Amino acid sequence: MQPGDEITPLSVTPDRYLTVRYAGASGDFNPIHVDEEFAQQVGLPGRILHGLYSMAQVARAVTAASPGGPETLRSLKVQFRGMGLPERELTVTGTVSDVADGVATVDLVCRQDGKAIIRNAEATVRIGD
Amino acid sequence: MAVNADVVGKAYPPAIYAVGREKVREYARAVGETDPLYLDVDAARAAGYADVVAPPMFAVVYAMPAVAQGMFDPEVGIDFARLVHAGQELVWGPLVVAGDEISTAVTVKDVSERRGSGFFVFESVSHNQRDEVVCTATWSNVVRGA
Numbered sequence: 346m347q348p349g350d351e352i353t354p355l356s357v358t359p360d361r362y363l364t365v366r367y368a369g370a371s372g373d374f375n376p377i378h379v380d381e382e383f384a385q386q387v388g389l390p391g392r393i394l395h396g397l398y399s400m401a402q403v404a405r406a407v408t409a410a411s412p413g414g415p416e417t418l419r420s421l422k423v424q425f426r427g428m429g430l431p432e433r434e435l436t437v438t439g440t441v442s443d444v445a446d447g448v449a450t451v452d453l454v455c456r457q458d459g460k461a462i463i464r465n466a467e468a469t470v471r472i473g474d
Numbered sequence: 475m476a477v478n479a480d481v482v483g484k485a486y487p488p489a490i491y492a493v494g495r496e497k498v499r500e501y502a503r504a505v506g507e508t509d510p511l512y513l514d515v516d517a518a519r520a521a522g523y524a525d526v527v528a529p530p531m532f533a534v535v536y537a538m539p540a541v542a543q544g545m546f547d548p549e550v551g552i553d554f555a556r557l558v559h560a561g562q563e564l565v566w567g568p569l570v571v572a573g574d575e576i577s578t579a580v581t582v583k584d585v586s587e588r589r590g591s592g593f594f595v596f597e598s599v600s601h602n603q604r605d606e607v608v609c610t611a612t613w614s615n616v617v618r619g620a
Binding site for chain 2: 357363366367369370371372373375387396397398400401402404405408414415416418419420421422423424425
């Protein structure tokens, strides 16, 4: 990883029932994620993805780019913007912004339909000396 | 909206989460992980781990019971109907594996009102059974003004 390097983009299309499986796996059963009628009643287009699911895709993209695997991921911070929907492709892209003292900083964005649903994401990864 | 800034600094009793092998695998499959470290006990052991490795983002699962104490605290007073998860920061220590017991302590870092919306920020610090810090997390929430 060198400053300016782009990491391999990660694309994933969560299927229709992904939010239900993620709710079970994570314990977050907020009805905006699992109940279509409830979501529409509160003004959403339908059930929305858990922000932390989308953040997990950002983490996967960074971890995949690091030869040392998950042990090398030191930090990740994100801002959630807008909402993600099932059955539409998510794409995570990232660029190495800095390398210092064996740690690379990677700036990332997660987009759906061209909109950044996670932006200003920043990861730090240990890359050795 | 009025917020109760008096709760800033409030701490909650640590909550223990026992990391189960099938829970790690369920989580890993849900988020689309394919690395055998997270899914295959033999592969994890061959790589030097005691059991399947929890994906780093599994930190939000083992910390959630502790964070929920703050989120649902009537003194904090979050209105869930207008709640938006605004940001999240995680800083990791050693990896967590199935069989670990994680103790997470949560404090209220900020409760404030800006431009009619309420800002609620929690910090969680998670230790494993060897008292190593495995994750420190900042959870930022906004309750939109009516």
